Amino acid sequence: MAKNIAVIGDSESIKGFSAIGLDIFPCDSFDEASHQLRNIADSDNYSVIYLTEEVFNHTEKERERYEERISPAIIPIPGVKGNKNTGTKRLSSFVEKAVGSDII
Amino acid sequence: MAVMNVNPTRMQLTKLKKQLTTAVRGHKMLKDKRDELMRQFLDLVRETRNLRNKVEMELKNCNSHFVNASAVMSKEALDASLMSPKQRINIEVKTKNVMSVEIPEYEYNTRTSDEGDMFPYGFAFTSFELDDAVTSLNNVLPDMIKLAQYEKSCELMSAEIEKTRRRVNSLEHVMIPRYQDTIKYIDMKLEENDRSSRTRLMKVKDMLLDKAHNYSGKQ
Numbered sequence: 001m002a003k004n005i006a007v008i009g010d011s012e013s014i015k016g017f018s019a020i021g022l023d024i025f026p027c028d029s030f031d032e033a034s035h036q037l038r039n040i041a042d043s044d045n046y047s048v049i050y051l052t053e054e055v056f057n058h059t060e061k062e063r064e065r066y067e068e069r070i071s072p073a074i075i076p077i078p079g080v081k082g083n084k085n086t087g088t089k090r091l092s093s094f095v096e097k098a099v100g101s102d103i104i
Numbered sequence: 105m106a107v108m109n110v111n112p113t114r115m116q117l118t119k120l121k122k123q124l125t126t127a128v129r130g131h132k133m134l135k136d137k138r139d140e141l142m143r144q145f146l147d148l149v150r151e152t153r154n155l156r157n158k159v160e161m162e163l164k165n166c167n168s169h170f171v172n173a174s175a176v177m178s179k180e181a182l183d184a185s186l187m188s189p190k191q192r193i194n195i196e197v198k199t200k201n202v203m204s205v206e207i208p209e210y211e212y213n214t215r216t217s218d219e220g221d222m223f224p225y226g227f228a229f230t231s232f233e234l235d236d237a238v239t240s241l242n243n244v245l246p247d248m249i250k251l252a253q254y255e256k257s258c259e260l261m262s263a264e265i266e267k268t269r270r271r272v273n274s275l276e277h278v279m280i281p282r283y284q285d286t287i288k289y290i291d292m293k294l295e296e297n298d299r300s301s302r303t304r305l306m307k308v309k310d311m312l313l314d315k316a317h318n319y320s321g322k323q
């Protein structure tokens with residue numbers, strides 16, 4: 001089934017993505033963002049959801065539900081405010097979970 | 105010694121021995137699964153990390169392009185030019201089975217394959233900075249989709265490895281020793297019963313002989 005890609009975050013960071021065909025969901029507050037995330041992830045129309053790092057760090061509870069599922073993939077991307085290394089930390093946490101300590 | 109709460113009978117012993125061989129075989133197989141998963145996972149993580157660094161660098165570039173564009177154009181004009189997208193992305197999700205872990209594979213296609221056709225605005229009233237920004241973003245997209253696929257795979261695989269590791273450990277350190285101990289316990293108990301019945305028989309034989317031939321009376 002053909003699905004789409006969604007981007008959630010502050011409008012400054014994500015408005016460019018609409019030009020290349022991704023669906024954007026600008027949010028002003030984190031509450032709104034987590035609400036949006038739940039709607040989008042449950043609607044099953046999106047197989048990949050990109051979150052800006054700020055939103056990603058504030059929606060831990062919502063993301064938990066989709067961790068074990070194959071779709072959607074929820075991926076952090078850096079916003080305009082700069083890189084906070086959320087993505088690299090996330091990768092390290094996977095290694096830690098699998099191996100027992102961060103060996104990479 | 106952790107002994108299970110079982111009756112020390114021969115039937116129980118054969119049952120436990122059968123369970124032990126199953127447990128040992130399962131342990132070996134799970135261990136192999138864990139090792140293979142770990143190998144693939146570590147390769148994937150290394151690749152993902154490099155890809156993530158690359159994507160983050162490129163996105164930073166894109167963002168600076170956008171900042172340049174918004175410096176040259178008014179915010180309203182910029183928003184208006186990006187407002188009605190022309191391009192559309194369709195993602196086809198396929199699954200791949202790696203050591204019983206289902207990982208996703210994304211294939212995507214765009215509505216217009218022509219790169220020049222993707223701009224959702226006319227060139228007359230927008231700055232070239234915006235064109236740069238959109239083009240650079242379009243160039244990152246394949247890598248971003250690949251990154252999503254890799255990271256999701258890492259996530260699913262790490263969960264599976266954790267589960268398998270727990271199973272291997274519980275088999276290795278709890279289940280198998282417990283079976284072995286219980287089997288030993290039943291073995292010893294049966295031998296003990298054997299010995300005690302043998303001595304009893306000998307004793308009874310002595311007593312019977314004594315009665316028949318009156319050994320103790322003769323002395």
